[in-house]
Amino acid sequence: MGAEELQTRAACVSDARDMHELHARAVDAFCRGHYSDDQVKALLTGRTAEGYLPAIERDEMFVMESNGRMVGFGHASRGEVQALFVDPDWAGRGVGSALLEHALRLAARDHEGPIQLKSTLNAVGFYRTHGFVEIEPTELKKHGVTLPFVLMEQTRPVAVAAYESMAEAYAAAIEENPRSIYYERPALVDLLPDVSGRRVLDAGCGPGAMVEWFLGQGADVVGVDASANMLKLAEQRVGDAAVLHLADLEQPMPFLADSSFDVVLSSGTLGYVRDWLALFQEFSRVLRPGGCAVFSVGHPCSEYTLNETDDYFSTELRDYTWRGLGDPIVVPCYRRPLEHMIDPMVRAGFSIEQMVEAVPTKEFAEVNPDEYAQLMRRPRVLCVRARKQADAT
């Protein structure tokens, strides 16, 4: 059973009793060994089913079910994951990751900074694998007993605040933007293998245009994006025909099984990820041997000249000001030299099969002849198909 067969919904008053019972079993199963008997007792003493009602009414609690049975629940408020509980019978089956993903969506509502949580000692490793770092030890006093926790924080990806704020405008514009439909997308699609009946990961799926395209080609699609607003738009577009995850590509994606995809596609997103070695190692892990990664990224040549940097050889975070989607908006993005693109891919076990310096299609000339002429002379987008070598793990 994978996390993809789990359903999440807002908690309601009638869930409180089951939550209470699951909470007690989870603390008992997971906290022993990390806390003394007295501490475990203090963690549970004084709790009642009614205690959940105020948070349920504030719409901060949610439950996860499998076939109508509650297998976990969580609580998140603005900027903070308050608590997650997994039914011990369901440990190790992806419920924790799925709960955390949902909690992060709630915590990110109307919130721009890092997301914080106070982890019980047993859960620190779990949160670490989901990109949280330890800030400091902290404690809570309950019934005269001191309970140690660890304050942890997940930094938000560099461009996510920008994408959160412009998601709707981006989604509306992308369908008509010649740079997308007559330039970047056709170049990328040309590099894709036949995806019918294949499993595809869209890494940085945004509002889901390519997710929809892949579905139309008969592929089984999973989309990942770090912007909850973008995912909402993707959901509106494709419903539950594709599985969509809120996740940061800077972090491992433990909710995706090893060797489970034929193709990883990433359109216009990898510039927002600093560590390409870790990223391509993760792509390699989730791809089947012989599977491929196809992506587009800002061309290193134009990124270099546009940025007026005097150090071509470093990877640097630059601010790009986007105009044309309402108020100007600053979108931070990494500019990197060509070597910093190729080397991590090769070290992660990929061989580069094809590289294309995109040129616009003829239709572009009809809608914007000046920009067409420019793009025919100056590269702006580099597209790559890299294949996971059959002997790569």
Ligand SMILES: C[S@@+](CC[C@H](N)C(=O)[O-])C[C@H]1O[C@@H](n2cnc3c(N)ncnc32)[C@H](O)[C@@H]1O
């Ligand atoms: C230029 S948009 C491309 C969206 C989509 N692929 C398309 O072609 O329309 C970049 C996307 O990357 C997402 N993104 C930025 N940083 C990310 C990260 N670290 N992890 C996952 N997604 C990220 C943004 O939220 C946004 O949806």
